[in-house]
Each structure stands twice: as structure tokens, then as C-alpha cells.
Amino acid sequence: MTASLQISQLQLGYDSPEGLHTVLQGFDLQVPAGHIASLLGPSGCGKTSVLRAIAGFEPVRAGSIHLGEVLLSGPKVHLPPEQRHVGMMFQEYGLFPHLTAEQNVGFGLRRMARAERDRRVLELLAVVGLAGAGGKFPHELSGGQQQRIALARALAPAPALLLLDEPFSNLDTATRERLTLEVRDILRAAGQTAILVTHNAQEAETMADQICRMTPV
Numbered sequence: 001m002t003a004s005l006q007i008s009q010l011q012l013g014y015d016s017p018e019g020l021h022t023v024l025q026g027f028d029l030q031v032p033a034g035h036i037a038s039l040l041g042p043s044g045c046g047k048t049s050v051l052r053a054i055a056g057f058e059p060v061r062a063g064s065i066h067l068g069e070v071l072l073s074g075p076k077v078h079l080p081p082e083q084r085h086v087g088m089m090f091q092e093y094g095l096f097p098h099l100t101a102e103q104n105v106g107f108g109l110r111r112m113a114r115a116e117r118d119r120r121v122l123e124l125l126a127v128v129g130l131a132g133a134g135g136k137f138p139h140e141l142s143g144g145q146q147q148r149i150a151l152a153r154a155l156a157p158a159p160a161l162l163l164l165d166e167p168f169s170n171l172d173t174a175t176r177e178r179l180t181l182e183v184r185d186i187l188r189a190a191g192q193t194a195i196l197v198t199h200n201a202q203e204a205e206t207m208a209d210q211i212c213r214m215t216p217v
């Protein structure tokens with residue numbers, strides 16, 4: 001079930017030989033359930049680090065991350081990534097090349113009963129407008145189609161929150177603009193809470209209900 005996100009006074013950093021390299025400090029973000037938020041800012045300001053922290057791949061140095069009522073990360077709390085109900089979609093599509101489109105979409109549903117999984121995969125392929133492409137391999141699909149399959153795969157387990165890290169940056173301008181609108185409509189129709197990372201202001205304005213402008217610390 002889709003959920004709200006609350007990030008309070010988040011601090012993130014990396015250990016270096018000179019000590020802690022702080023990337024982010026006192027960062028707050030509230031995203032109501034069903035909203036699309038965008039993190040917008042120049043390279044290196046910490047956008048990807050915030051997503052990694054939400055997904056559970058980065059420890060938080062201070063502050064907290066709640067998804068609905070659940071504390072994902074906080075002082076002495078770190079829920080493992082697989083227990084967070086957070087989905088992800090990245091710029092490299094990340095599709096498995098040896099699996100068909102429908103096998104890719106069904107990848108996160110392996111624990112479901114076969115019939116239910118098949119039904120969900122067909123439903124998601126239809127949602128992203130690729131109902132007839134389930135048997136194709138990634139190399140038989142265009143970049144835009146691959147990205148739509150990646151979106152279907154990310155949505156299939158019905159994550160509470162979907163993270164999108166520059167998902168359109170490898171695409172040509174026309175495909176990128178079309179897909180931005182399509183993905184926005186799909187997320188809105190699903191009532192999916194989502195966070196989009198981008199350094200493209202126009203993309204952020206097209207997709208998002210709210211924009212969080214970030215600057216390097």
C-alpha cells in the first residue's frame with residue numbers, strides 16, 4: 001500500500017581517510033501518500049545519497065526516515081532494504097538481459113502463486129502500454145520501451161514508495177519528454193508515492209507535485 005514519507009533532520013556522510021565527509025545535514029522532506037516529489041539540484045549535492053538512504057543502502061548519521069508509521073532508519077534503527085517496501089528504477093534500466101519482458105516484470109513476485117503472478121504481470125504490462133511485448137527480450141525493445149518495462153517491474157510488488165533516479169537521462173529528448181508525461185500519468189493513476197531525482201528543472205516541474213531544491217553542503 002502506498003504511504004507517506006517523512007524525513008527529519010537527516011545527516012548523511014561517507015568515511016574518508018580525513019574523517020567523515022558530510023554530504024547532507026539537517027535535511028527535511030515530507031511527501032504525502034500518493035504525491036510525487038522531485039529532488040532537484042546540481043551534481044554532487046546528495047540526491048542519490050538520499051535515495052540510497054531511503055532504500056536502506058546507506059546508514060544515516062543523524063535524523064530519521066519514516067514510511068507511513070514505520071521507522072525505516074533512525075538512531076540505532078536500520079531496517080534491511082528487503083523489509084522496506086521501497087521500489088527503485090534507475091537510469092540504466094537494470095533489466096536482466098537473459099529474461100523476457102514478462103519475466104523481468106515478474107522477477108520481484110517469485111513468492112506469489114503462479115496464476116496470481118501471471119495475472120499481475122499482464123496487468124502491469126497493460127499499465128505501461130506494452131501488453132503485446134511480454135515475450136520480447138530487452139535487446140528487442142527500444143530504450144523507451146525498456147524503461148517502461150523497468151517501471152512495470154518496479155510497480156509490480158506494489159511498493160509503498162517508488163524511487164526514480166534520473167530514469168530518463170539515457171533517452172533522446174523526444175522520448176524523454178513523452179515518457180516523463182506517461183510515467184507521471186501511470187504513477188498518478190496508481191496513486192503511487194514517488195520520489196524523482198533529476199537535475200532537469202523542466203522534468204521536475206512536469207512530473208512532480210512538489211519540488212525540493214537541494215544545494216551542496
Ligand SMILES: Nc1ncnc2c1ncn2[C@@H]1O[C@H](COP(=O)(O)OP(=O)(O)OP(=O)(O)O)[C@@H](O)[C@H]1O
Nearest residue numbers: 014015023041042043044045046047048049050199
Ligand atoms: N560511496 C561513496 N563514498 C564516498 N563519497 C561518496 C560516495 N557516494 C557519493 N559520495 C559523495 O557524496 C556526494 C553526493 O553524491 P551523490 O551521488 O549523492 O550526489 P548527486 O546529487 O546524486 O549527484 P549526481 O547528480 O551527479 O548523481 C558527492 O560529493 C560524492 O562524491
